[in-house]
Amino acid sequence: MSLVSKRKRHRHGIFVFLQRFPRHVRFAFVVVATWIFYSIPEEFIYDPLPLCFFRFLFDWECPGCGTTRGFWCILHFRFEDAYHYNSWIWLTFPLFVSCLLHWVFSPKIRSLKNRVFPD
Template sequence: MRHYLKKFDKRILIGLGVVGAGVLYLKVLSPAFNIHIPCPFKHVTGFDCPGCGVTRLSLSLLEGDLYQAFRYNSLIFVLLPLFILYYYLSAKGKKRSSEAVLYGMLAMTILFGVLRNTPMFNFLAPTII
């Protein structure tokens, strides 16, 4: 049990470090130095990738604007609970179930990436600033 807690504490510290670095980037460095993360996929193809809008989503969440965050990238709101379910199933040793969830998330991500670039589903594309 003690070994599990040490591993868990390490993950929490790493997670908090990543979140802290993200907040520092989004709220301090990006506005001060006008540094933004470009999307190489969009730059090369002209299409929105499944992750386009995540930086703006993060900024909206930091400002408490859940509605606008959802408009920037709604996929994250679907994938987050599924990722938690995947992690839970993996921790319980349910390999087949966790893999099914993982492949489902992959299929959703690919489908979302294709649909958000079609005229009929353009409401899935990130809103323009």
């Protein structure tokens, strides 16, 4: 047996931790997180300092630059501003929402994964 197969896999992260809770708890987590993100003051969003760590360090725009501001603008129905911050927002926002909905309402994927790919 190799050393890799003997090691126990450690799964970390808030989404993995919350996966063991019922759907209504995961849904409440998404609603509260969305409300907190919606409540970020406008002055912070439109601050000239970049929110992107990559842009802050290297002064280059990465493909994800403006995504946070774009998501905030979409939640506040400022679609033109969202497109201005990141032109890919029309693809990334629906994809992000569908991933969240899948995470909240999907059946236990882990049990299916363990059947297909046993440890």
